[in-house]
Amino acid sequence: MKIQSLRGMPDFFPDDLKKWHILEEKLSQAFDAFNIQEIRTPLLESTELFNRSVGNSSDIVNKELYSFLDRNEESISLRPEGSASVIRAIIQKKQEHEKHKLWYQGPMFRYERPQKGRFRQFHQAGVEYLGYEEGLSEYEVIALVLKINEQLGISNYTLKINHLGDERAKENFCKALKLFFEPHLASLDEKDVSRLNGNPLRVLDSKEDSTQRLLKNAPNFEDFISDKSKSLVRDIAQHYSDKCHIKIDPTLVRGLDYYTGLVFEVVSEELGAQDAFLGGGRYDHLSKELGGKNIHAIGFAIGLERIIELMKIKECNSKLKVALIIVDEQDHQKTYKIAHDLRQVNMEITLDAFLSNASLKSQLRRANNSHCNFAIIIGSQERDSDQFIWKDLSENGYQKTLGLKELVTLYKNL
Numbered sequence: 001m002k003i004q005s006l007r008g009m010p011d012f013f014p015d016d017l018k019k020w021h022i023l024e025e026k027l028s029q030a031f032d033a034f035n036i037q038e039i040r041t042p043l044l045e046s047t048e049l050f051n052r053s054v055g056n057s058s059d060i061v062n063k064e065l066y067s068f069l070d071r072n073e074e075s076i077s078l079r080p081e082g083s084a085s086v087i088r089a090i091i092q093k094k095q096e097h098e099k100h101k102l103w104y105q106g107p108m109f110r111y112e113r114p115q116k117g118r119f120r121q122f123h124q125a126g127v128e129y130l131g132y133e134e135g136l137s138e139y140e141v142i143a144l145v146l147k148i149n150e151q152l153g154i155s156n157y158t159l160k161i162n163h164l165g166d167e168r169a170k171e172n173f174c175k176a177l178k179l180f181f182e183p184h185l186a187s188l189d190e191k192d193v194s195r196l197n198g199n200p201l202r203v204l205d206s207k208e209d210s211t212q213r214l215l216k217n218a219p220n221f222e223d224f225i226s227d228k229s230k231s232l233v234r235d236i237a238q239h240y241s242d243k244c245h246i247k248i249d250p251t252l253v254r255g256l257d258y259y260t261g262l263v264f265e266v267v268s269e270e271l272g273a274q275d276a277f278l279g280g281g282r283y284d285h286l287s288k289e290l291g292g293k294n295i296h297a298i299g300f301a302i303g304l305e306r307i308i309e310l311m312k313i314k315e316c317n318s319k320l321k322v323a324l325i326i327v328d329e330q331d332h333q334k335t336y337k338i339a340h341d342l343r344q345v346n347m348e349i350t351l352d353a354f355l356s357n358a359s360l361k362s363q364l365r366r367a368n369n370s371h372c373n374f375a376i377i378i379g380s381q382e383r384d385s386d387q388f389i390w391k392d393l394s395e396n397g398y399q400k401t402l403g404l405k406e407l408v409t410l411y412k413n414l
């Protein structure tokens with residue numbers, strides 16, 4: 001029986017990766033433009049880290065964590081997201097008092113039901129601003145989100161924003177919500193009961209009609225939130241209203257427990273059911289939950305599999321590609337020497353040494369199929385005279401015969 005990959009964990013082949021490389025380059029340019037530095041954290045962390053950050057009541061921890069005991073009987077998990085690890089790393093390095101602008105990128109793991117746009121291994125690029133109080137950093141982070149979309153040619157999207165209040169507002173509202181639902185517990189869906197017990201805010205985005213009907217008479221989150229918080233969301237919405245389609249959405253609560261303050265998501269109808277390709281918000285209390293000092297924190301993560309679907313950038317591989325074709329097996333030693341010399345003088349060019357014994361005709365066909373611009377050919381005649389054929393593979397088909405020195409000079413100046 002042939003072994004298959006695990007469900008929801010796709011392979012990426014060279015043709016798929018061309019677009020990924022463009023995406024990664026554009027993202028890194030955007031991060032650079034905002035002076036954000038890269039951080040890398042491990043794929044495996046202690047399960048406790050995610051219990052205490054993403055939250056016991058979240059679907060991510062409850063149902064989707066890839067957790068297992070290692071050889072030392074310790075519970076470890078594949079990371080489902082990046083923010084918790086970044087905060088853990090900063091606490092561990094005792095850098096809680098410094099300001100940081102960090103980005104990361106890599107695979108995340110969630111045991112979800114695979115479907116279009118939803119995978120069990122997926123990739124995120126995330127940004128975390130640490131040490132920045134509520135205010136200017138909200139604007140800066142949203143500006144970065146818009147810049148990234150612009151860089152990638154994405155214009156058909158909605159930026160949804162909401163404010164979850166400060167810790168006290170969130171706590172008071174959750175208490176009021178629990179009290180309101182108490183007489184209705186028997187009629188509530190099991191999932192909503194567990195949300196109510198874990199993070200009552202998540203009841204607001206319940207998919208159950210009966211819960212949504214009850215919510216119409218429930219306490220209003222807005223009544224618990226300070227005027228300062230409300231005006232921040234309104235001001236952000238107004239500030240960016242001429243740059244993108246921005247909407248205040250009071251039901252936006254996000255699926256991770258650590259948020260307070262501004263939360264946001266970017267959605268596009270072009271993606272179908274899994275329409276969110278970016279999500280984030282403020283999470284000032286996470287560091288304390290993890291045993292660290294207080295760290296003001298705001299950030300977001302982009303779902304790369306989703307954003308790549310929306311990217312309207314043409315693939316442009318402007319690098320020249322040269323095929324090195326040797327017709328006779330006895331010239332292979334020579335190939336290594338020439339390839340070495342050429343790569344030494346110009347690393348900007350892709351030199352594809354074919355390492356083949358196939359006929360000249362079939363190697364030229366291969367060069368055309370793999371979009372080479374030029375070919376260097378050594379046949380028996382050239383071997384005897386220590387020369388090479390330089391062939392232009394574009395329509396003009398121009399070719400000339402050269403000595404090694406001339407070839408190296410030509411290659412250097414391409």
Ligand code: HAM
Binds near residue numbers: 081
């Ligand atoms: P999140 O909303 O859970 O936030 O994930 C961010 C993005 O990752 C989503 O908007 C979505 O595009 C993508 N994503 C999530 N799950 C999947 C999946 N199973 N398959 C494909 N794509 C997926 C976070 O992870 C937070 N850590 C973001 C953050 C950073 N907040 C503050 N800083």
